[in-house]
Amino acid sequence: xxxxxxxxxxxxxxxxxxxxxxxxxxxxxxxxxxxxxxxxxxxxxxxxxxxxxxxxxxxxxxxxxxxxxxxxxxxxxxxxxxxxxxxxxxxxxxxxxxxxxxxxxxxxxxxxxxxxxxxxxxxxxxxxxxxxxxxxxxxxxxxxxxxxxxxxxxxxxxxxxxxxxxxxxxxxxxxxxxxxxxxxxxxxxxxxxxxxxxxxxxxxxxxxxxxxxxxxxxxxxxxxxxxxxxxxxxxxxxxxxxxxxxxxxxxxxxxxxxxxxxxxxxxxxxxxxxxxxxxxxxxxxxxxxxxxxxxxxxxxxxxxxxxxxxxxxxxxxxxxxxxxx
Numbered sequence: 001x002x003x004x005x006x007x008x009x010x011x012x013x014x015x016x017x018x019x020x021x022x023x024x025x026x027x028x029x030x031x032x033x034x035x036x037x038x039x040x041x042x043x044x045x046x047x048x049x050x051x052x053x054x055x056x057x058x059x060x061x062x063x064x065x066x067x068x069x070x071x072x073x074x075x076x077x078x079x080x081x082x083x084x085x086x087x088x089x090x091x092x093x094x095x096x097x098x099x100x101x102x103x104x105x106x107x108x109x110x111x112x113x114x115x116x117x118x119x120x121x122x123x124x125x126x127x128x129x130x131x132x133x134x135x136x137x138x139x140x141x142x143x144x145x146x147x148x149x150x151x152x153x154x155x156x157x158x159x160x161x162x163x164x165x166x167x168x169x170x171x172x173x174x175x176x177x178x179x180x181x182x183x184x185x186x187x188x189x190x191x192x193x194x195x196x197x198x199x200x201x202x203x204x205x206x207x208x209x210x211x212x213x214x215x216x217x218x219x220x221x222x223x224x225x226x227x228x229x230x231x232x233x234x235x236x237x238x239x240x241x242x243x244x245x246x247x248x249x250x251x252x253x254x255x256x257x258x259x260x261x262x263x264x265x266x267x268x269x270x271x272x273x274x275x276x277x278x279x280x281x282x283x284x285x286x287x288x289x290x291x292x293x294x295x296x297x298x299x300x301x302x303x304x305x306x307x308x309x310x311x312x313x314x315x316x317x318x319x320x321x322x323x324x325x
Contacts, residue, residue: 003027005066007053007097008073010041012173012181013112013166016209017070018042031062031073041174053093056100063100070212071097072112074147075140077178078281081273083139090143091150098154108216109161111151112208115201115225115292116141117165122289128165128223128296138281155221162215164208167227167292168285171205171311172318180236184315187240187247188325194253196278198286199232204311207303214301224297228305233286239312244325258283 004021008014009030021028022043032038035048042048051058053073063069074090094111101109119132135142151161170180180202186192203226211226218224237249253261262280269275297303306314319325 001025001027002067003029003065005062005069006030006046007069007071007093008112009046010038010174011072011076012169012171012177012179012205013208013212014070014072015042015174016171016205017072017212018046020206020209020213022046029062029066031059053096054088056096059096059100060103063104063106066104066106068108068110068216069097069101069106070110070112072212074112074144078138078140078279078285080139081269086139086143087146090140091146094147095150098150098159102154102157102159107160109151109159110212110216111148111161111163112212113148113151113163113165113223114144115165115167115227115290116285117145117148118292120288120290120292123291125291125293127293128225131223137284140281152221160220162218162220163223164212164215165223165225165292166208166211167201167203167225167290169203169205169208171208171315173205174322176319176324181315181319183233183236184240184312185319185324187237187250188244188316188319190247192237192250195233195237195250196258196283196286197233197252197255198283199230199235199289200286201227201230201290201292202236202308202311203228204306204314206314207305207311211297211301211303214297214303218301222300224301224303225292225294226297226303226305227292227294228308228311230289230291231308235308236312239308240316243309243313243316255287 009018029047031051049062119130120126155161168180176185241247262278262283
């Protein structure tokens with residue numbers, strides 16, 4: 001039986017990975033900050049170790065006796081009151097995990113990166129060959145770029161890493177975290193007055209988990225984009241309304257108004273230290289018309305993602321079960 005160390009286990013990606021590993025009867029050890037809370041969120045049988053990816057001692061303890069690692073911990077949102085937290089958690093946490101895995105001599109290290117590390121032209125398809133050497137605009141993006149480099153550089157030192165690049169992830173999860181699930185939940189509750197004029201490439205959480213486990217058997221150093229399809233925000237809203245059988249699709253905010261709202265909101269946020277209604281990083285993401293290609297994952301791994309309507313129905317059913325919609 002393989003012993004896995006999983007970080008980010010209570011998040012949208014990590015929880016899906018945990019369910020898959022437990023279902024196939026592997027031994028799953030999760031590094032969590034709050035074991036009591038995690039016990040209510042994760043499947044029975046997951047071994048919980050208290051700690052944090054930014055704490056080298058706790059990571060070293062959790063790594064003992066581990067064969068394989070899935071490192072999915074990180075801050076996914078585009079705004080924080082203290083932007084330096086992105087570097088501490090996303091970059092520093094990844095470096096801590098890499099060094100501990102090298103010392104342990106693990107057989108496999110699967111890293112959850114992002115499509116945000118790639119160079120792109122709006123509306124033009126890109127693939128895994130386009131890792132961007134130029135630093136991107138937001139603190140989140142830069143932290144994920146640095147984390148990605150830390151893992152790829154460690155491959156040259158013997159780390160048996162595979163790197164996964166999910167698009168915007170939604171799906172079944174124990175809690176609603178910032179991102180697409182938050183949008184879906186608020187759409188279902190009629191709490192979104194206006195939509196931004198844009199869209200995003202989406203991927204269902206269980207499909208991301210399956211991609212991680214399939215990639216564990218791929219050649220060391222492999223990269224795989226995991227994306228189902230680019231979807232306009234209007235289509236996401238329409239799917240929620242039609243599957244729920246209630247509500248309405250909100251009107252679209254003109255782009256100029258959205259830009260002014262984002263710029264003004266971040267000025268106010270620096271004073272109030274509360275998240276803006278629309279962060280400039282979020283606006284950039286949904287208006288960039290990103291078209292990541294998952295052809296490599298489909299052809300080399302046999303990866304087959306769910307279409308939006310099926311994934312959305314499962315997500316809404318899960319939210320209803322949890323009582324958040």
